[in-house]
Amino acid sequence: MSTIANSKYEAVIGLEVHAQLLTESKAFAPVSTQYGGAPNSQVTPLCLGHPGTLPVLNENLVRYIIRMGLATDCKIAEKSIFARKNYFYPDLPKGYQISQFETPICYDGEIHIELEEYDKIIGLTRIHMEEDAGKSIHDQDPYHTLVDLNRAGTPLIEIVSEPDLRTPQEAYAYLTKIKQIVQYLEICDGNMEEGSLRCDANVSIRPRGQEELGTRTELKNMNSFRNVERAIAFEIQRQIDLVEAGGEVVQKTLLWDSNKNETRQMRTKEEAHDYRYFPEPDIPPVVVTDEMLSEIKAELPELPDVRLQRFMEELELSEEDAIVLTENRYLADYYENTLEKLDEPKAVANIILSEVLRVLNDRSISIREFTISVERLAELVSLKLEDKVNSSAMQEIFNEMLSDERPPEELAEEMNLIQVSDSGFVEPIIADVIENNPDEVEKYRGGKKALIGFFIGQVMKQSKGKANPKQVRELVTKKLEA
Known part of the structure; x- marks a missing residue:
């Protein structure tokens, strides 16, 4: 990527991120959104586009998007309307997607990202509500495309950035921050592999110092943060090579092939008028009252940047340790819940950052799947602080605790690891x-x-x-x- 950094061109990148909300039911129909159900088992006549069916707005869709808007310093529209985005695709039985167009509920926000060399504020154009389409499956039948409509109607928010990103690394940091925020707000699990967080990237290049934007391409089919970073880097270099060879960038949609590490053309790009947006006639305008806004503000959790500062100032952790501990809300919660049992911030941080994270990485599990309770972890750290066991013994006991639920001290005695201070x-x-x-x-x-x-x-x-x-x-x- 150094060739990009040293080039006479600069990249202009904007990201469109779809986050699937953790509501129990769909955006406009009372049916489960749970992941992993049998194909077409979570559908209603509305999901299937049957005539005469009427959508009913899920209130949590509104509340969750307002949480995200407040967390990213957005302005919240007092009144916004839904729109129909019209296009034909086999997994969209209604022939349109309910979305928002001219009146997004959240707009003019910002997200603060940190890189090794600098910090940067990325503007948010808008965050709006919409429903998901179904899923076309091409690899299970050699002769047919199969359609699963379980996902049709699942509530989404789309987070649209300003074209403020300049490098693949900034895009990676931006996505990481969005995932962190939605997890802290408990509105989305941020799992890109399961499709609950999806990202499209708009990429263009221009000579450094030029204000006018170049022709952009849209990148799709990126199923991990690293693939987003790689795809953007590839596309920037492709456009530079094309222009340097005397060619012109053509506006189109490209798919990222993660096996070949290259893009391929999907289609020429549609413009907004191609979707024939018009106001959704079956859903009344969304009105956000002052009372509702105050109520949602009061529900907001401590956000990651605030928690990071508190860990450094009140718990006296290093910035490096505090960043790792607050990167994931559930890990930060586990840490603080352990501190409620044993008020030793540095000692508890040390064992989580070394032993606990080692196990999570080795087993590819989240902290919510980790088997050692905060009570037992606190008891183990206490043994070390009281000089009943040494560091290597603590590690041995920790490993045993992963499969044995007995108290750490009992395990230490059985393993003959208790230190004698007589x-x-x-x-x-x-x-x-x-x-x-x-x-x-x-x-x-x-x-x-x-x-x-x-x-x-x-x-x-x-x-x-x-x-x-x-x-x-x-x-x-x-x-x-x-």
Whole structure:
């Protein structure tokens, strides 16, 4: 990507992100939105486009989009209307999609992104409500395309950025921040692989310093944040190569092929008038009252940037640790719930950042699937802070706790890992070690203080790891310098 950064051209990138909302029922019909149902098992006559069916607005669709609007400093329209977006496709049985066009409910917002070298504010043109289409399946029958309408009518919000992004890395950071915000707001799980977060990218290039925008292409079919980053990087370079060779960029829609790491043409790009938008006659305008707005504001959780600052200022965590802990709301919740059981911010952060995250990564699971409760994790950290176990023993006990639900101290005793801090147990071992190593004793007393590690190691070896290293150091030092 360095060739892009050093080029005489700059990229102009705008993202359209669809987030599937965590409502229990569809946008305009009382049927489940749960993922994974048998094909066409979650449909109603409305989803199937039967004549005479009337949509009824799901109130949570409105409340959830207002949450997102408030969290991104959007203006909230007092009155907005739905529109019909008309197009033909097999998985759209009504022949139109209920969306918003001229009057989005949220507009003029912003999202703050952080990269290693700089921070940046990305403008939001609008966030509007719409319903999802169904799904066409091309790979299960060699002769036919199958249609699953379970997803038809699922409530979505579309988040449209200003063309403020300039690099693939900025696009990646922007998507990461959106995922973080929707998870914190608990309006979307942010799972791109399951399609609950989807992204289309508009990409163009222009000579550096030029104000006028170049001809853009639209990228689709990107099912991960990394694929979005790779697809944008590929498309920027493709356009630069094309222009440098004397060609012109043509406005069209491209599909990203993640296997070949390249784009291919899907269709020439439609304009808004191709969809023949007109007001939806069956749904009344959405009116947002001051009372409703105040109520939703009061429901907003602490947002990620605020939580990050609090972790650094109140809990005295490093910025690096605080960023990792607050990146995912559920991980941050797990951390704070553990602190309610044991008020040791740094010690608890250390075990989560090392051991807990190791297990989550190794098993490809989320913190909500993690088997060790906050109570048991707090008990384990307490054992270490009370010097009942050492660091390596804590790690061994942690690994055992993943499959054994007994209390950590019981496991430590069974595994013979409890440290002995009884001086009556340790002092005879120290005396024996000093008596059997007269040369080292003489060197230590002659100024080679680094030999303290040798004596501690010998004591720990003879005690089979049971002695408390901190106590051993104190008693050995006292004995040698007597």
